Amino acid sequence: MFESAELGHKIDKDRYDKEEPELRRALLKAQYELVKKGEFPVVILIGGVDGAGKGETLNLLNEWMDPRHIQTNAMRPIPPDDLDGRPAMWRFWRALPPKRRIAIFVGSWYSQPLISRVYGETKSAKLDQEISDILRFEKMLADEGTLLLKFWLHLSKDGQRKRFKKLAKSKKTAWRVSETDWKHLGMYKKFKSVSQHLLRETSTAEAPWLVVEGEDERYRSLTIGTTILAAIQRRLDTKSKPKSDALPVVDRASSIDSVSVLDRLDLDQKLEKDAYDDELALLQGRLNLASRNRRFEKLSVVAAFEGCDAAGKGGAIRRVTQALDARKYDVIPIAAPTDEEKARPYLWRFWRHIPQRGRLAIFDRSWYGRVLVERVEKYCGVPDWSRAYGEINDFEEQLVSNRSIVLKFWMQISKDEQLKRFEEREKTPHKQHKITDEDWRNREKWDAYNVAVCEMLDRTSTEQAPWKLIAANDKYFARLEVLRTMVEAVEAAL
Amino acid sequence: MFESAELGHKIDKDRYDKEEPELRRALLKAQYELVKKGEFPVVILIGGVDGAGKGETLNLLNEWMDPRHIQTNAMRPIPPDDLDGRPAMWRFWRALPPKRRIAIFVGSWYSQPLISRVYGETKSAKLDQEISDILRFEKMLADEGTLLLKFWLHLSKDGQRKRFKKLAKSKKTAWRVSETDWKHLGMYKKFKSVSQHLLRETSTAEAPWLVVEGEDERYRSLTIGTTILAAIQRRLDTKSKPKSDALPVVDRASSIDSVSVLDRLDLDQKLEKDAYDDELALLQGRLNLASRNRRFEKLSVVAAFEGCDAAGKGGAIRRVTQALDARKYDVIPIAAPTDEEKARPYLWRFWRHIPQRGRLAIFDRSWYGRVLVERVEKYCGVPDWSRAYGEINDFEEQLVSNRSIVLKFWMQISKDEQLKRFEEREKTPHKQHKITDEDWRNREKWDAYNVAVCEMLDRTSTEQAPWKLIAANDKYFARLEVLRTMVEAVEAAL
Numbered sequence: 001m002f003e004s005a006e007l008g009h010k011i012d013k014d015r016y017d018k019e020e021p022e023l024r025r026a027l028l029k030a031q032y033e034l035v036k037k038g039e040f041p042v043v044i045l046i047g048g049v050d051g052a053g054k055g056e057t058l059n060l061l062n063e064w065m066d067p068r069h070i071q072t073n074a075m076r077p078i079p080p081d082d083l084d085g086r087p088a089m090w091r092f093w094r095a096l097p098p099k100r101r102i103a104i105f106v107g108s109w110y111s112q113p114l115i116s117r118v119y120g121e122t123k124s125a126k127l128d129q130e131i132s133d134i135l136r137f138e139k140m141l142a143d144e145g146t147l148l149l150k151f152w153l154h155l156s157k158d159g160q161r162k163r164f165k166k167l168a169k170s171k172k173t174a175w176r177v178s179e180t181d182w183k184h185l186g187m188y189k190k191f192k193s194v195s196q197h198l199l200r201e202t203s204t205a206e207a208p209w210l211v212v213e214g215e216d217e218r219y220r221s222l223t224i225g226t227t228i229l230a231a232i233q234r235r236l237d238t239k240s241k242p243k244s245d246a247l248p249v250v251d252r253a254s255s256i257d258s259v260s261v262l263d264r265l266d267l268d269q270k271l272e273k274d275a276y277d278d279e280l281a282l283l284q285g286r287l288n289l290a291s292r293n294r295r296f297e298k299l300s301v302v303a304a305f306e307g308c309d310a311a312g313k314g315g316a317i318r319r320v321t322q323a324l325d326a327r328k329y330d331v332i333p334i335a336a337p338t339d340e341e342k343a344r345p346y347l348w349r350f351w352r353h354i355p356q357r358g359r360l361a362i363f364d365r366s367w368y369g370r371v372l373v374e375r376v377e378k379y380c381g382v383p384d385w386s387r388a389y390g391e392i393n394d395f396e397e398q399l400v401s402n403r404s405i406v407l408k409f410w411m412q413i414s415k416d417e418q419l420k421r422f423e424e425r426e427k428t429p430h431k432q433h434k435i436t437d438e439d440w441r442n443r444e445k446w447d448a449y450n451v452a453v454c455e456m457l458d459r460t461s462t463e464q465a466p467w468k469l470i471a472a473n474d475k476y477f478a479r480l481e482v483l484r485t486m487v488e489a490v491e492a493a494l
Numbered sequence: 495m496f497e498s499a500e501l502g503h504k505i506d507k508d509r510y511d512k513e514e515p516e517l518r519r520a521l522l523k524a525q526y527e528l529v530k531k532g533e534f535p536v537v538i539l540i541g542g543v544d545g546a547g548k549g550e551t552l553n554l555l556n557e558w559m560d561p562r563h564i565q566t567n568a569m570r571p572i573p574p575d576d577l578d579g580r581p582a583m584w585r586f587w588r589a590l591p592p593k594r595r596i597a598i599f600v601g602s603w604y605s606q607p608l609i610s611r612v613y614g615e616t617k618s619a620k621l622d623q624e625i626s627d628i629l630r631f632e633k634m635l636a637d638e639g640t641l642l643l644k645f646w647l648h649l650s651k652d653g654q655r656k657r658f659k660k661l662a663k664s665k666k667t668a669w670r671v672s673e674t675d676w677k678h679l680g681m682y683k684k685f686k687s688v689s690q691h692l693l694r695e696t697s698t699a700e701a702p703w704l705v706v707e708g709e710d711e712r713y714r715s716l717t718i719g720t721t722i723l724a725a726i727q728r729r730l731d732t733k734s735k736p737k738s739d740a741l742p743v744v745d746r747a748s749s750i751d752s753v754s755v756l757d758r759l760d761l762d763q764k765l766e767k768d769a770y771d772d773e774l775a776l777l778q779g780r781l782n783l784a785s786r787n788r789r790f791e792k793l794s795v796v797a798a799f800e801g802c803d804a805a806g807k808g809g810a811i812r813r814v815t816q817a818l819d820a821r822k823y824d825v826i827p828i829a830a831p832t833d834e835e836k837a838r839p840y841l842w843r844f845w846r847h848i849p850q851r852g853r854l855a856i857f858d859r860s861w862y863g864r865v866l867v868e869r870v871e872k873y874c875g876v877p878d879w880s881r882a883y884g885e886i887n888d889f890e891e892q893l894v895s896n897r898s899i900v901l902k903f904w905m906q907i908s909k910d911e912q913l914k915r916f917e918e919r920e921k922t923p924h925k926q927h928k929i930t931d932e933d934w935r936n937r938e939k940w941d942a943y944n945v946a947v948c949e950m951l952d953r954t955s956t957e958q959a960p961w962k963l964i965a966a967n968d969k970y971f972a973r974l975e976v977l978r979t980m981v982e983a984v985e986a987a988l
Contacts, residue, residue, distance in 0.1 A: 025924060032927045055819065062820045067812065068858050074821035106821065175786075292669075318561065325549065326556045327568035327600065340832050364562050430519060433526045 001196045005154040005211045011218040023225045024064045030232045031065045035100050038236060040145045041344070042102040044228065047110055048153030049191070050181050051163040052214025057153065058106050060221055061228070071097055075107040077115050085300055085357025087398040088112065089137060093351040098343030099145070109134055110198060117194045118187060127194070131201045136394050142206035143387055144345035147235050150207055151224055152199060153214040157188045260454040267414050267473045276476035283483040284323035290490045291324055297358040299493055300404045303486065304366035307411030308449075309439045310421040311472045316411065316482045317362055323483075324360065334365040346370055346380075346388070347395055354399070367392055368408075371456045376448045389459040396465040405489050406465035409482055410457065411472040415446055495690045499648035499705045505712040517719045518558045524726045525559045529594050532730060534639045535838070536596040538722065541604055542647030543685070544675050545657040546708025551647065552600050554715055555722070565591055569601040571609050579794055579851025581892040582606065583631060587845040592837030593639070603628055604692060611688045612681060621688070625695045630888045636700035637881055638839035641729050644701055645718055646693060647708040651682045754948040761908050761967045770970035777977040778817035784984045785818055791852040793987055794898045797980065798860035801905030802943075803933045804915040805966045810905065810976045811856055817977075818854065828859040840864055840882070841889055848893070861886055862902075865950045870942045883953040890959040899983050900959040903976055904951065905966040909940055 034042065044061070046054050062070055073095045083090055089109065097103035113130040116122040122130075141148050155163060164181060167173040184191060203209045212223050271279075290296060303320075305313045321329060332353045341349040347367060355361040370388040374380045396406050413421070422443070425435040442449070461467040468485045472478035528536065538555070540548050556564055567589045577584055583603065591597035607624040610616040616624075635642050649657060658675060661667040678685060697703045706717050765773075784790060797814075799807045815823060826847045835843040841861060849855040864882040868874045890900050907915070916937070919929040936943070955961040962979045966972035 029924055036927060055821070058820045063812070063816050066808065067815045067820070067823075068808065068825045068827040071824065072820045104820075314560065314562065318557070321561045322557050326552045326561070326566045326598075327549070329561075330565065331562045333562040338832065338834050340834050430523055433530060 001200055002154050002192065002211060005213040006156045006159075007213065008215065009213045009219040009223075010216045011222055013218070016218040016222065019222060023222065023229065027064050027225060027229050028066060030229055030236065031069060031102070033236055034102070034232060035066075035069050038100050040147055040235060041097040041099045042147045042149070042232060043097065043141065044102065044104045045108045045110070045148075045150040046104060046106050046153065047108060047151070048212075048214065049155045049160055050184060051160050051167070051177075052153035052155045053217060053220055054106050054153055056217065057151070057220065057224055058104055061104060061224075064225065065102070069100070070102045070104060071095075073103055073105045073107075075105060075111070077107070077112040085298075085403065086354050087402040089133075089398060090351060090354055092137075093348060096141075096146075096344050096348060098340065100343075109137065110202075114191075114194055114198055118190050127198070128201075131198065133394075133398070134202055135204065136390070138202070138204065138207050140345060140347075140387075140391050140394075143383075146345070147231060148207040149228060149231055150202075150209045151227075152195070152209050152211045153220065154211050155214045157185070157192075159215050160185055160188065260450070261457055261469065262412055262450065262454060265412055265469050265471050267412060267417070267471045269471045269477050270474045271476040271480065273476065276480065279480055280319065280483070283480065283487050284319070286487045287320070287323040287483065287490065288325075290487065290494060291328060291360070293494050295494045296490070298403060299490075300355040300357050301360040301407065301486075301490065302355065302363070302399055302404050303360065303407040303409070304363045304368065305409050305411070306366060306368050306372070307409070307470070307472065308413050308418060309442055310418050310425070310434075311411035311413045311470075312475050312478055313364055313409075313411055315475060316409070316470075316479050317364060319479045319483055320362065320486060328358070329360040329362060330355065331362045331364060334363060334369060346384075347391065350395070355404075357403070366408075367395065368456060368460075371460075372449065372452050375452050376445055389456075392460055393462055393465075396460075396462065400464040403493075405493050407486055407489055408460075408465060408467045409470055409485070410453065410467055411470045411478060411482075413472045415443075417473045418443065495694060496648050496686065496705060499707040500650045500653075501707065502709065503707045503713045503717075504710045505716055507712070510712040510716065513716060517716065517723065521558050521719060521723050522560060524723055524730065525563060525596070527730055528596070528726060529560075529563050532594050534641055534729060535591040535593045536641045536643070536726060537591065537635065538596065538598045539602045539604070539642075539644045540598060540600050540647065541602060541645070542706075542708065543649045543654055544678060545654050545661070545671075546647035546649045547711060547714055548600050548647055550711065551645070551714065551718055552598055555598060555718075558719065559596070563594070564596045564598060565589075567597055567599045567601075569599060569605070571601070571606040579792075579897065580848050581896040583627075583892060584845060584848055586631075587842060590635075590640075590838050590842060592834065594837075603631065604696075608685075608688055608692055612684050621692070622695075625692065627888075627892070628696055629698065630884070632696070632698065632701050634839060634841075634881075634885050634888075637877075640839070641725060642701040643722060643725055644696075644703045645721075646689070646703050646705045647714065648705050649708045651679070651686075653709050654679055654682065754944070755951055755963065756906055756944065756948060759906055759963050759965050761906060761911070761965045763965045763971050764968045765970040765974065767970065770974065773974055774813065774977070777974065777981050778813070780981045781814070781817040781977065781984065782819075784981065784988060785822060785854070787988050789988045790984070792897060793984075794849040794851050795854040795901065795980075795984065796849065796857070796893055796898050797854065797901040797903070798857045798862065799903050799905070800860060800862050800866070801903070801964070801966065802907050802912060803936055804912050804919070804928075805905035805907045806969050806972055807858055807903075807905055809969060810903070810964075810973050811858060813973045813977055814856065814980060822852070823854040823856060824849065825856045825858060828857060828863060840878075841885065844889070849898075851897070860902075861889065862950060862954075865954075866943065866946050869946050870939055883950075886954055887956055887959075890954075890956065894958040897987075899987050901980055901983060902954075902959060902961045903964055903979070904947065904961055905964045905972060905976075907966045909937075911967045912937065 046057055048054055058072060062072070075091065075095070078091075092105075092109050095103065095105075113122070113127055113134075117124070117127045138148060164177045164185065168177045199209045199211070210223075210227055212220055214220055305317055307313050317331060321331065330353065334349075337349055350363070350367045353361055353363075370380065370392070371385050375385040399406050422435055422439060425431040457467050457469070468481070470478050470481045540551055542548060552566060556566070569585065569589070572585075586599075586603050589597065589599075607616070607621055607628075611618070611621045632642060658671050658679065661671045693703045693705070704717075704721055706714055708714055799811055801807050811825060815825065824847065828843075831843055844857070844861045847855055847857070864874065864886070865879050869879040893900050916929055916933060919925040951961050951963070962975070964972050964975045
C-alpha cells in the first residue's frame with residue numbers, strides 16, 4: 001500500500017513554477033463554479049504520518065482557493081466522555097458542510113480508531129467493527145451526494161526521522177516537534193501496519209484513499225491539487241442524475257396472502273376511564289422515579305412517535321412529558337426541513353437533536369419520514385428511500401451502543417376511526433386547527449401508506465430498537481401502552 | 495416591591511377547579527394560533543426564590559400547553575470560563591427561539607449577576623453595569639418583536655423556611671432541598687435586597703417583572719397562566735405594524751458643507767510592487783508570530799470587512815489568512831440569511847460565529863449590513879436600522895470587554911476606479927463570476943450608500959472598536975494597511 005509512496009517522488013522547481021499558477025487558477029475557478037451552481041458539498045480528509053505535511057497542505061489549499069468558502073475542521077481524537085453521552089460520530093455529523101461548500105478535515109473519523117488500536121487500547125475485532133461503521137458512514141455520504149476525497153500523506157521511517165530532526169534544529173520550527181511525535185516515531189512499525197489495514201479496508205469505489213508521498217513538498221502539493229481539481233470538475237460536469245424512477249429490486253411489501261403485521265393488530269383493545277386513571281397515575285409515577293434515578297444520568301432516551309394522522313401521537317407524548325421534569329426532555333416536532341437542513345445529508349437534522357446523557361429527546365415524527373411520506377409522495381427517489389432502511393438501522397445502532405434507549409412507536413387506527421376523528425375535528429371549533437386539506441389528501445393514499453409502513457416495520461424492527469405497535473382506536477389503551485413500554489424499557493436499563 | 499407578594503394570596507380549590515380547565519383550553523388555543531400564524535417568538539423567564547415553585551410552574555406550563563412547541567432552557571449560572579472565551583450573553587443568544595415558538599428560561603441572564611452580587615464577588619457598580627447590559631439586551635429583543643414575559647416567584651423568609659422543612663420531612667421530596675438551599679435561606683435578607691434592586695431597575699415598559707407570591711400553588715398557577723394568555727392574545731390581535739416609513743428623528747448624514755470623512759480620505763495612496771512584496775512578507779511574518787504567541791491563547795479576533803463592491807475585500811482577507819494556520823481561523827461570508835436566521839433577532843446570525851479564545855473569526859461583510867444594504871434597499875424599516883447603531887455598539891462592547899480584538903475595515907474606492915474594475919471583470923473570462931447585474935444596480939445607488947456609510951462611520955466608530963478606513967484604489971497599499979492594522983492591534987494586545 002505504501003510502497004509507491006516511498007519511491008522518492010520529486011518535482012523540480014522549474015516544473016512546479018510552471019504548473020502551479022495554472023493549477024491554482026483552475027482550482028479557484030472550479031471552486032467558484034461549485035459555489036455558484038454546485039448541488040453537492042465537498043469533504044476532503046487529510047490524514048497521514050506526522051511531519052508529512054498535513055498542516056502545510058491544509059494551509060496551501062486555503063491559499064490556492066478562496067478561504068471564504070472553505071471550512072476547516074481540525075479535530076483531535078477526543079475521549080468519548082467529552083461528547084456528553086453522544087455517539088462518537090455526532091461531532092462529525094455536526095461539522096458536515098452544506099452543499100456548495102468545501103470542508104477540510106485534519107483529524108477525522110479515522111483518528112480515534114487508529115490511535116486506540118496502535119496504543120493497544122482496542123482489539124483488532126473492535127477496529128474491524130469501527131471500519132464497518134466508517135464504510136457505512138462514507139457510503140451514506142456518497143449516496144447523499146457528497147464528494148468525498150481522502151488523502152493519506154506518507155513518509156518512510158527514515159523520512160520521518162529526518163523531517164523531525166530538521167524541524168527540531170531550527171529555533172523557528174522546533175516547537176512543532178513534540179515529545180509525542182518522537183514517541184510515535186518509535187512506534188512507526190505499529191502505526192504503519194494499523195494504517196495499512198485501515199486504509200485498505202476503507203478504500204472504496206466511492207471514496208478511495210490516495211496515498212501521497214510527503215517527502216517532497218512540490219510533488220505532494222501538485223498531486224493533491226490536481227486530484228482535487230479533477231474530482232470537482234468531473235462532478236460539476238456530471239449532469240445531476242434525475243430522480244430515478246427505477247423500481248426497487250424486490251417489492252417486499254405485498255405478501256402473497258396480503259396479511260401484514262398491521263392486520264394482525266387488534267385495534268379495538270379498550271380500557272375504561274377508571275382503570276385508565278388509576279394506571280396512568282401509577283405508570284407516570286414509575287417513569288418519574290426512573291428518570292430521577294442516579295443511574296439514569298448515564299443513559300439517554302430517544303423516542304420516535306410515528307402513526308396514522310389523528311392516531312393520537314400528541315396526546316400520547318403529553319402523557320409522557322407530564323411525568324417528567326421539563327428540564328430533562330426536549331420534544332422535537334418534525335415538519336418540513338429548514339434550508340440549512342435541506343443542504344445536508346438527510347439524517348443531519350436528527351443528529352443535531354441527539355440528547356446528552358441524562359436527557360430524553362422525544363420526536364413527534366422522525367427520520368422514518370424518509371421511508372413513509374417521502375416515499376409515498378415521491379419527495380425522494382426509489383434509490384434514496386431504498387437505502388434509508390440500512391442508514392436508519394445504522395443510526396439507531398450507534399445510539400444504542402452509546403447507551404441510548406431507542407423507542408419507536410407506531411400508532412395505528414382503523415380507517416373508519418380516522419374518518420370519525422377527522423369529522424369530529426372539523427365540527428369542534430377548538431380542534432379545527434388540527435385538520436387540514438393535506439390530512440384528507442393523505443387519507444386517500446391510505447393503502448400506499450400501508451405498504452410503506454409494513455415494509456418499514458419489517459426492515460427496521462431490530463433487536464436493539466424494535467418497533468412497538470400501538471393499537472390506538474381507544475386513546476386510553478394507546479396512551480398506557482406507550483407509557484408502559486417506555487417505563488419498562490427505562491427500568492430495565494437502570 | 496415584594497410587599498404585595500407577602501399578603502397570603504390564596505385561591506380555593508373550587509374556584510381553581512372551575513377556572514383551570516377554561517384557562518388551559520384558552521392557553522392551548524392561543525399557542526396553536528401562535529404556531530400557525532404568529533410572527534413573533536415568546537420568551538418566558540421564571541425566576542425567584544428557591545422553593546417558590548419555579549420547577550413546578552415550568553412543568554405546569556408544559557402540561558397546559560403543547561410541549562412540542564415549547565423549548566425549555568434550564569440554565570445554571572456558570573463560571574465565565576466555561577464559555578471558551580465567549581461573552582456571557584453568548585449562550586442566551588444561542589438559545590433564543592425562532593418565531594412561533596415559546597422558550598421558557600429557568601435560570602436566565604439574571605442568575606449570574608444576582609448570585610455574584612449576593613456572594614459579594616462583584617461590587618454594586620458592576621451590578622449596575624450588568625443591569626444596563628440587560629436593559630439593552632431586552633430592549634433589543636422587544637424591538638425585534640420578541641414577546642418577553644418575566645415572572646418572579648416570591649416567598650417570605652418564613653414561607654421559604656416552612657417550605658424547605660415540609661420538603662425535607664418527606665422521604666419522597668427530601669432530595670429537593672440541598673445544603674445550598676439552607677445556606678441561601680440564611681442569606682435571605684441579602685438575596686432580597688439585591689433582587690429588589692435588580693427587579694426594580696429592569697422593570698421596563700416593554701418587559702416588566704410580574705412578582706407572584708409563591709406560597710399558594712393555585713394562586714401562583716392561575717396568575718401566571720392568565721398573564722401569559724392575555725399577553726399572547728393581545729399580541730396576536732395586534733396587527734403586525736407596517737414597515738414604518740417614518741423619517742429618522744435627525745438626518746445626520748448630510749453635513750452642511752457636504753464634506754465627509756470619506757472625502758477626506760486620499761484614495762490615491764500607492765505602493766510599488768517591490769516595496770509591497772517586501773513588506774507583505776514582513777507583516778505576514780509578524781502576524782504569524784503573534785498568532786502563535788502563548789498569550790494569544792487568551793484572546794480572540796473578530797474582524798469585519800466592509801467596503802464598496804470591487805474594493806478588494808476578498809484579496810485583503812486572503813493576504814491575512816495566508817499568514818495564519820488554517821486551524822485557527824474561520825472566514826464567514828455573509829450572504830442572504832437562512833430561514834433559521836431570519837426567524838430570530840438580527841444579530842443572532844453573527845453571535846453564532848463568535849470565536850473561542852485563541853481563534854480568529856473573519857467576516858466578509860458583517861452586521862453592518864443592517865445599516866448599509868438593508869437601509870438603502872429598504873429591507874428593514876427606518877426604526878430598525880435607526881436603533882441598530884446602538885445595538886451594534888453594544889454587541890461590540892461585549893466582545894471587547896471579553897478580550898476580543900474587534901477590527902472593522904471600510905475599504906473605499908473612487909467611483910471611477912469601481913467602473914474600471916467592473917469593466918475589467920466583464921472582459922476577463924475568469925473574473926466574470928465576480929460581477930453581476932446586482933453590482934451595477936448597487937452602483938446606481940452610490941450616493942445613497944455614501945450617506946449610509948458616513949452615518950455608520952460616525953455612529954459606530956468607538957474608542958474600543960474604531961473603524962479603520964482603507965484607501966483602496968491601489969490594491970497593494972490597501973492590503974498592507976489592513977495587515978498592518980491587524981498586526982499592530984494583535985501585538986498591542988499580547
